[in-house]
Amino acid sequence: MxxxxxxxxxxxxxxxxxxxxxxxxxxxxxxxxxxxxxxxxxxxxxxxxxxxxxxxxxxxxxxxxxxxxxxxxxxxxxxxxxxxxLAQGGTTLDATATAQGFRRGKLSIARLAGSARLVDGVGEVRAAIAGSRGRAFSIQSVTQVSADAYRVTAEGTLDRRPLKLETPAVLRREGAGWRLDPTRFSFAGGTATVAGALTDDTTELTLDVARMPLAVLDIGYPGLGLGGTASGRIAYATRGGTPDGRVDLTVRGLSRSGLVLSSTPIDVGVAAVLDANRAGVRAVMASGGRTIGRAQARLAPLGQGDLPTRLAGAPLFAQLRYGGPADTLWRLTGIELFDLSGPVSVGADVTGRLADPRIRGVVRSSGGRLESAITGTVLTGVEAQGRFDGSRLVIDRFAAQDGRQGRVSGTGAFEFAAVRGFGIDLSLNAERARLINTDSIGATVTGPIRVRSDGAGGTISGEVRMDGSRYRLGRATATAPLPRLTIREINLPDGEEEVGASVVPWKLDLKARAPGGLIVTGLGLSSEWSADLAITGEPTNPIINGRADLVRGNYEFAGREFQLDRGALRFNGESPADPALDIVANADTQGLNATIRVAGTATRPEIGFQSVPALPEDELLSRLLFGTSITNLSAPEALQLAAAVAALQNGEGGLNPINAVRRAAGLDRLRILPADPQTGQGTSVAAGKYLTQRFYAEIVTDGQGYSATRIEFQVTRWLSLLASISTIGRQSTNVRISRDY
Structure with a gap:
């Protein structure tokens, strides 16, 4: 320099x-x-x-x-x-901070705004935080900072319910550590008082709660979803490395919600003790004024190390006796694909260690119910018997009915120490059981089914025969989004969107064969098919590959039914399912050979007509729908014909009130006839229906005393017999011969 x-x-x-x-x-x-x-x-x-x-x-x-x-x-x-x-007399800090969209693990802060004004370590810090961790929260706080203490006041909401520090939280320096003075806070009608200390050789924590909602636990354990309230006391302390603690809690209305139902609320009383050599806990469960379960556990001797290590390695002896609602226990597994309810009895003894438990005992259920909101499955009269074997619950017998004639039976096991949670391995056999029942698909199946899971998602596999199943065309785009709603929570501070925890979906791996009996409806079809399908993807949105072939059926267009000659549905793995159509219907009528072909896909069908002799489209439709030339149509019939032509051209029905009324009434024809002065008939309404493919009946009335009944029987394509009778005493019988030259 x-x-x-x-x-x-x-x-x-x-x-x-x-x-x-x-x-x-x-x-x-x-x-x-x-x-x-x-x-x-x-x-x-x-x-x-x-x-x-x-x-x-x-x-x-x-x-x-x-x-x-x-x-x-x-x-x-x-x-x-x-x-x-930075001054010789101390340090001055004057700061402001704002943040949006902060994330750390499952903690999401949509908005943070804070300010600090400190002079030589003394001053005030203000903060406003809004975000979520399992439950949405919004907190405003003021912290008074001094040399040896922090004094915090705060209030806000948790899960849109009020949360407030009723007394300031005062954290004071005590030697080389800190002590929290008794602090009382309230949440949604419940209260809690917490106090504690943390020094070099001492840790103390006491918590007194009164009617505290268990929803507050979602802050520490997102997605826990427990309902109910807790009252009682928790005390824990370590002095010189020696632990000491006690728990006395009463939980009212303990439950957990799932997709189909919330578990039956129960009351639970818990008492636990901890000292240098042992840990013990007892619990009593009650519902409807009676005791439904008892549990107790003892860990002794505790050994050496920190508390989690001592508990995990200590010899364990525990017992559970339970006779109550199955959904209370099932909801604790976190499995959402299906729910289990009804009575269950459990008797289990546990030895070994927490890290490696050995369970012995039995499980029985009679009159249970299994249902799935995703697949529409409902099984009743569930009878199950199982035994505990190590960390597994082995199901030796399972049987249930589908509410009709179907039945499901099988065996399997549940693994409590699976790689990623609660494991499942079930081998089932279905006998004409309705296992899928949604708006667009219904499947009654026979055959083996395997259900497996390592605790995160799972697989449903098998080779089954479909008996009496159904499929509705044209509903894929309407039903597929329902299980996977894209939810965007609005009105969060700064518009920040909460991203839910990723969920591993269940998968399908099914081979389904239908020799017949697959009823296909929608797009005017009323038909029976055979099929050979491979079904993969997710239960909420299955991917189907394969083919279905027509057995028999009819096609309805603009109120007329036509017999199907042939048909094929080709599933090519679209998601949602949208099979390619190749369907031909016989539309022969008097003096006319005609066919209707439906092509395209289920969501975009293409309808075409062909005839011998060849006729213009509107003339051909007039012959098919009304049995006469377009020149003979009344004004209402012409309107109905125009709507049918428009539907073919753009796929929409347009303005067609007559056809709407006809469909609602279940009629094949509905027309308005002009007045006839010669017979005294006023302007009339004619309503008709094809009783068979060849026999047509029609009633005519003007609402002023005139009525008539007309029938037509088609002997051949060109020969018909007609008869009519009216209230004015006129009767007639005619023969109609129609030829095109």
């Missing part, structure tokens, strides 16, 4: 977690003068240094945009402005 020059610190690059700082800082008489430019990792801004009245001032202005903060998490947008003055 030249004599009399200024010393300078040149920062070519200073990198921390992907964020770089560069710049120059001069060493001047009263401190430092200069600036560092910060960039990278989604963070940009400046850090300035300058003397201020003999003190050193540091100005920080940083902006974050989609920044990764290392192990701290990530933030979508944030800004920090701070002024720090």
């Amino acid at each position: 030249p004599s009399g020059g200024t010393a300078r610190i040149a920062v070519d690059e200073l990198e921390v977690s992907g964020t770089r700082a560069t710049g120059e800082i001069d060493i001047v008489e009263d401190g430092f003068l200069g600036r560092l430019n910060v960039d990278g990792g989604g963070i940009a801004g400046t850090i300035g240094f300058r003397p201020q009245g003999g003190d050193q001032r540091i100005d920080i202005a940083l902006d974050a945009t989609r920044a990764r903060l290392g192990v701290a998490g990530s933030v979508r947008r944030a800004r920090l402005e701070a002024a720090i003055v």
